[in-house]
Amino acid sequence: xxxxxxxxxxxxxxxxxxxxxxxxxxxxxxxxxxxxxxxxxxxxxxxxxxxxxxxxxxxxxxxxxxxxxxxxxxxxxxxxxxxxxxxxxxxxxxxxxxxxxxxxxxxxxxxxxxxxxxxxxxxxxxxxxxxxxxxxxxxxxxxxxxxxxxxxxxxxxxxxxxxxxxxxxxxxxxxxxxxxxxxxxxxxxxxxxxxxxxxxxxxxxxxxxxxxxxxxxxxxxxxxxxxxxxxxxxxxxxxxxxxxxxxxxxxxxxxxxxxxxxxxxxxxxxxxxxxxxxxxxxxxxxxxxxxxxxxxxxxxxxxxxxxxxxxxxxxxxxxxxxxxxxxxxxxxxxxxxxxxxxxxxxxxxxxxxxxxxxxxxxxxxxxxxxx
Amino acid sequence: xxxxxxxxxxxxxxxxxxxxxxxxxxxxxxxxxxxxxxxxxxxxxxxxxxxxxxxxxxxxxxxxxxxxxxxxxxxxxxxxxxxxxxxxxxxxxxxxxxxxxxxxxxxxxxxxxxxxxxxxxxxxxxxxxxxxxxxxxxxxxxxxxxxxxxxxxxxxxxxxxxxxxxxxxxxxxxxxxxxxxxxxxxxxxxxxxxxxxxxxxxxxxxxxxxxxxxxxxxxxxxxxxxxxxxxxxxxxxxxxxxxxxxxxxxxxxxxxxxxxxxxxxxxxxxxxxxxxxxxxxxxxxxxxxxxxxxxxxxxxx
Numbered sequence: 001x002x003x004x005x006x007x008x009x010x011x012x013x014x015x016x017x018x019x020x021x022x023x024x025x026x027x028x029x030x031x032x033x034x035x036x037x038x039x040x041x042x043x044x045x046x047x048x049x050x051x052x053x054x055x056x057x058x059x060x061x062x063x064x065x066x067x068x069x070x071x072x073x074x075x076x077x078x079x080x081x082x083x084x085x086x087x088x089x090x091x092x093x094x095x096x097x098x099x100x101x102x103x104x105x106x107x108x109x110x111x112x113x114x115x116x117x118x119x120x121x122x123x124x125x126x127x128x129x130x131x132x133x134x135x136x137x138x139x140x141x142x143x144x145x146x147x148x149x150x151x152x153x154x155x156x157x158x159x160x161x162x163x164x165x166x167x168x169x170x171x172x173x174x175x176x177x178x179x180x181x182x183x184x185x186x187x188x189x190x191x192x193x194x195x196x197x198x199x200x201x202x203x204x205x206x207x208x209x210x211x212x213x214x215x216x217x218x219x220x221x222x223x224x225x226x227x228x229x230x231x232x233x234x235x236x237x238x239x240x241x242x243x244x245x246x247x248x249x250x251x252x253x254x255x256x257x258x259x260x261x262x263x264x265x266x267x268x269x270x271x272x273x274x275x276x277x278x279x280x281x282x283x284x285x286x287x288x289x290x291x292x293x294x295x296x297x298x299x300x301x302x303x304x305x306x307x308x309x310x311x312x313x314x315x316x317x318x319x320x321x322x323x324x325x326x327x328x329x330x331x332x333x334x335x336x337x338x339x340x341x342x343x344x345x346x347x348x349x350x351x352x353x354x355x356x357x358x359x360x361x362x363x364x365x366x367x368x369x370x371x
Numbered sequence: 372x373x374x375x376x377x378x379x380x381x382x383x384x385x386x387x388x389x390x391x392x393x394x395x396x397x398x399x400x401x402x403x404x405x406x407x408x409x410x411x412x413x414x415x416x417x418x419x420x421x422x423x424x425x426x427x428x429x430x431x432x433x434x435x436x437x438x439x440x441x442x443x444x445x446x447x448x449x450x451x452x453x454x455x456x457x458x459x460x461x462x463x464x465x466x467x468x469x470x471x472x473x474x475x476x477x478x479x480x481x482x483x484x485x486x487x488x489x490x491x492x493x494x495x496x497x498x499x500x501x502x503x504x505x506x507x508x509x510x511x512x513x514x515x516x517x518x519x520x521x522x523x524x525x526x527x528x529x530x531x532x533x534x535x536x537x538x539x540x541x542x543x544x545x546x547x548x549x550x551x552x553x554x555x556x557x558x559x560x561x562x563x564x565x566x567x568x569x570x571x572x573x574x575x576x577x578x579x580x581x582x583x584x585x586x587x588x589x590x591x592x593x594x595x596x597x598x599x600x601x602x603x604x605x606x607x608x609x610x611x612x613x614x615x616x617x618x619x620x621x622x623x624x625x626x627x628x629x630x631x632x633x634x635x636x637x638x639x640x641x642x643x644x645x646x647x648x649x650x651x652x653x654x655x656x657x658x659x660x661x662x663x664x665x666x667x668x669x670x671x672x
Contacts, residue, residue: 053565074571086562090584099580100570147566 002064002077002154002192003029004050009059011045011216019045020216022059030190032181034207036197038239042216043196044159050194051080051157064154074100079148080157084164085140087132087147094128097146118146121180138169145177158195162202170202178206200240204228212236229350234359237284237352243314243325248283248299249356257283257353260320265297267348273363274353284352284361287314290326290344292336298345299324306333317342426641433636448637449645457615457626461642464623471536471608471619472601478541479548479597480590486543487552488578492564502553509546521610535611536604540597548593555589556582591660599650620646 004027011020019042027033035043048054050061052073061068068076087096094115101111119125122142132140141161148156158177162170177195184191197203203210204224212219212227212235219239220232231237237245250259255271257264264283301317301324313333317324326344336342353363413420417439424439426448432441453461489495490502524535543549563585567577583590605621612618618626624642628634 051569053568073565073569078569080566080569082562082566084560084562086560086566088563088566088581088584090587099567099572103567103571103576103580147570151570 003027003031003062004033004155004192004194005060005062006046006050007060007062009046009049009061010057011042011049011054012057018216020049020057023216023218025211025218025221027192027194030185030192032178032193032195032206032208034195034197034203034210035213036200036203036210036239037213037219039198040215041213043198043213045216046213047157047159047194047196050076050155051078052076053080077154078157079151079153079155080159081141081144081148081161083160085132085144087135087140087143089132092129092131093124093135093143096132096143097128097150100147100151114150118150121149122146137165138173141165141173142176145180149180152189154191156191156193156195158193158197160197161195163197163199174202174205200242204240212239214239230361230364231284231352232361232364234282234284234354234361237354237361241286243287243327245352246283246285246287246324246326247354248285248319248322248324250281250283251279252277252281252353257281259283259299259322262299262320264299264346266351267297269348270351270353270363275362275364276355278353278355278357278362280356281362282354282356282359283346284354285324285346286350287325287327289347289350290324290328291347292328292332293343293345295343296345298343300341300343303340303342315342317344319344422640423644426637426644428637430635430637433640446641448635448641451635452638452641452645455623455626459616461620461623461645463616464618464620465645467533467617468602468619468621471533472598475537475540475601476594476597478537479543479545480594482541482543483545483548483552483593484583484586484590485578486549487556488582490549490553491556492561493574505546505549509550517610524611530611531613531617532611533617536601536607545597548597551593552586552589555586559585588660591657595653595657598653602646602650 009023301319305316307314421439428441
């Protein structure tokens with residue numbers, strides 16, 4: 001029902017401390033956009049600026065064709081779900097859900113109907129006459145969600161809504177929220193969602209697109225798949241994916257990557273993708289993209305530690321003083337023999353080369369990267 | 372076999388003996404501790420107990436001993452004390468006190484909440500200087516402002532009325548309460564207020580519907596303090612009120628000492644008991660909230 005546009009958004013605290021550096025971002029109507037980044041990257045501040053709870057130092061925020069810089073939160077067609085639920089402690093669940101409508105002076109029958117409808121969607125009917133302190137974390141979260149839902153807003157803002165829940169509940173709430181979004185979309189009113197999290201699993205599983213942020217700047221905006229397969233820079237490469245991508249510092253020399261005394265031939269597939277050949281380079285290899293080989297171009301490393309995860313094994317190995325993590329199948333691991341020295345061959349199709357000076361991925365040029 | 376079971380039995384008896392000894396020690400230490408507490412507590416409370424007891428004594432008996440049980444209990448002190456030596460009964464003075472306390476307590480609660488909310492939640496020009504001056508007022512001895520205040524109220528034509536006694540407080544004149552509420556508000560998380568703003572409430576609605584209910588315990592403390600201090604205030608009425616028909620109870624008590632040549636102590640004591648009764652009743656009724664309120668300053672939301 002409403003797209004959100006951020007134009008050169010800036011936030012400066014106390015005239016000196018700049019935390020948001022000219023963000024520009026288009027969030028499409030009905031899109032599920034996730035802001036993700038480490039703590040202190042200003043993702044929550046950005047969300048609060050969209051909500052109108054934080055003043056904007058410079059730039060514009062546009063929600064559904066309307067510049068909302070100077071509008072109060074309630075006039076921005078938004079609803080927000082807070083990290084610690086922020087339920088009104090002295091009101092029953094019913095009161096919490098209906099507060100916004102009561103303030104707006106809507107007729108009693110309409111409020112009743114809206115409360116019933118939302119309670120049915122979120123399965124919280126039996127809780128309507130309880131106080132927030134009588135609710136469990138998951139129930140409180142659903143009520144908080146209901147309080148946003150009842151307003152039928154154009155934009156939903158979520159500020160780390162699941163971080164206070166335990167792992168199991170988090171997983172089920174994750175599905176519930178995405179399902180709800182899909183359901184609303186199917187019903188014809190497709191609310192835009194801006195969802196802040198520091199948890200990349202949430203980001204990857206929930207978002208239509210993900211905006212990775214660091215220190216008040218956007219690092220990359222892309223679909224989960226694209227972020228994983230084609231990280232634009234070192235930060236995104238290291239942030240997305242578990243275990244983390246191996247980032248091996250070395251140098252490019254005549255089409256080969258040199259790390260310590262070892263030399264890894266790049267192959268034509270990768271060299272065709274390079275937009276430049278940085279002297280100081282960082283090679284990015286996903287742990288899953290290694291295979292154990294007996295011969296051929298590979299990195300030689302000493303196995304330090306192996307974590308048995310069931311169907312696969314996480315191998316921690318030392319390569320020229322650098323830690324390499326690789327994930328191989330349990331059978332492949334068993335078949336490697338007794339030697340401590342292993343040979344790891346990265347899949348050239350999924351290799352990334354980053355320029356160490358500015359962190360840019362220089363291997364995205366031209367050719368496509370295998371998914 | 373027998374030896375082993377014997378040894379077991381004796382070990383068990385030893386254990387039981389030790390347990391019994393521990394229980395006995397525990398009981399004794401409890402008895403001693405409670406006896407001591409009761410003794411000291413009784414000592415502290417004795418003047419109050421004596422006051423209540425003596426109010427039922429005859430005048431001659433009051434000074435005949437330190438015991439608090441009256442030999443021939445009489446309510447004469449209450450009956451005559453209530454009549455007072457003025458044309459008015461003591462009920463009149465209670466009513467006067469009430470007329471001061473009611474607007475003062477309500478006004479304090481409302482005005483201090485609004486001022487504290489502003490200081491705790493909003494940014495406005497000169498906020499730091501203004502809050503600094505609130506603290507400065509808090510530290511200023513009351514006597515310093517007595518004379519300027521008196522002159523001010525005289526020029527306003529408020530002398531011999533209740534106005535000087537409650538209007539300043541009803542306009543958040545008591546820096547202590549403002550400070551107390553600011554501190555309490557600072558300990559409350561702002562999320563609920565932000566949620567209310569997103570829900571469409573303006574600042575006043577947020578204050579009334581969200582902040583005030585959360586502020587409940589602190590407000591009870593404010594009202595209670597204000598109630599008790601006003602009830603006990605002697606100097607204020609003494610300075611500003613000159614007609615006997617406007618005297619609050621604190622002044623009226625003194626009146627019964629002044630106007631009679633031979634002090635009727637049983638009347639004074641009886642009226643003293645009546646005077647402290649409302650404060651005691653209110654305190655015990657509100658005790659739970661009161662303690663919550665003054666101890667909640669350090670609580671995290």
